[in-house]
Amino acid sequence: MQIERILSVIRYLSIGPETVITLNSKLKSLGYHCSDRTIYRDLTKISQVLNTSQIQVASSEGNFNKRTWMIVSNDRMASISHQDYISFFLIEYFKTNWLKKITGDTLKQIIDVNKGLSIDDFTEIAQLVPNNSLENSNWSEFIYKSKHKKFLQLVLKAITKRIVLKIKWYCHEELVEFNFESMRLVYHRGTVHLLGCHYKNSNQSIHVIELEAIESIEELDKNFNIKGNQKLLDRYLQTKFGIHETSDEKVYKVVLHISKSTGIYISNRFWHNTQKFKLLSDGSYQMEMRCRINIELVGWIISWLEHMKVVSPVVLKDHIVERIQYINNIYTNNLDPVSPRDTNKWKIIGE
Secondary structure (H helix, E strand, O other): OHHHHHHHHHHHHHHOOEOHHHHHHHHHHOOOOOOHHHHHHHHHHHHHHOOOOOEEEEEEEOHHHOEEEEEEEOOHHHOOOHHHHHHHHHHHHHOOHHHHHHHOOHHHHHOOHHHOEEHHHHHHHHHHOEOOOEOOOOOOOOOOOHHHHHHHHHHHHHHHHOEEEEEEEEEOOEEEEEEEEEEEEEEEOOEEEEEEEEEEOOEEEEEEEEHHHEEEEEEEEEEOOOOOHHHHHHHHHHOOOOOOOEOOOOOEEEEEEEOHHHHHHHHOOOOOOOOEEEEOOOOOEEEEEEEOOEHHHHHHHHHOHHHEEEEEOHHHHHHHHHHHHHHHHHHHOOOOOOOOOOOOOOOOOOO
């Protein structure tokens, strides 16, 4: 048991800098319950034994006398670059919780004991110890359960082996079922979506399903041919604002007027592949893009409150006004919030 625990400590030290506190938390997740003093003794033993011409255990005093340990390389030529390590480190600790559960430690797969961080860079890297200087707020991240992990594994298999799935999922409040050809996974607004085709009355239809909305998945003894559908999926995504369904197939030229400070924020982020920004003489911004209109676009515009205004098209401008008036009616008359039968029908209010 002690040997297995020490081997686990060595593995963590080869991935990134650790303190007694961070190691204790990780060891508990593996089923090892020991005191901080025990872990400190383990680190002392490892430091004494694991010291060769190629590697050593480096330590550094951090904030509030918190000592940090990490296995580093004595050979700079054999070590991963400092810049690459920073990139890997940020990816590892800023990725979402659900992805951590699926992938485990990404750095473990990239950095081994013989190609770890060099001793010259350790002091700087040690300041980025998890639970000290790095944190992911996980805001709006979906909390995946064990069944979602199983679903994701089935979908990954189906995509790679072109297996048709029978999927039962909640389309808003209605439980529906159909055979589905999963072709892509799209991570959008804090959750994974399945993108693929299904057939109704022999008519092919592209569909997007949120992983969290799935009730059950069954593999069918049937395969599909993806030939020709990749371009179809590309066009589907390129014409959407986000990934939600649209009420019509028309692509509109959407022009928005955005206030100065909000414009600075929005213009530095990706929203659509056709987006263009123009700085106006008064410091405000104009945003232009070509896309279909869906409930996701409507909701996004309203979320910016009085800081964004629709210039065109008229149909979108009129709908924004109508939707705001409806919301005002809910508060003015103390009405209950609406649960729409189909929020993808962006022109329909209150149904």
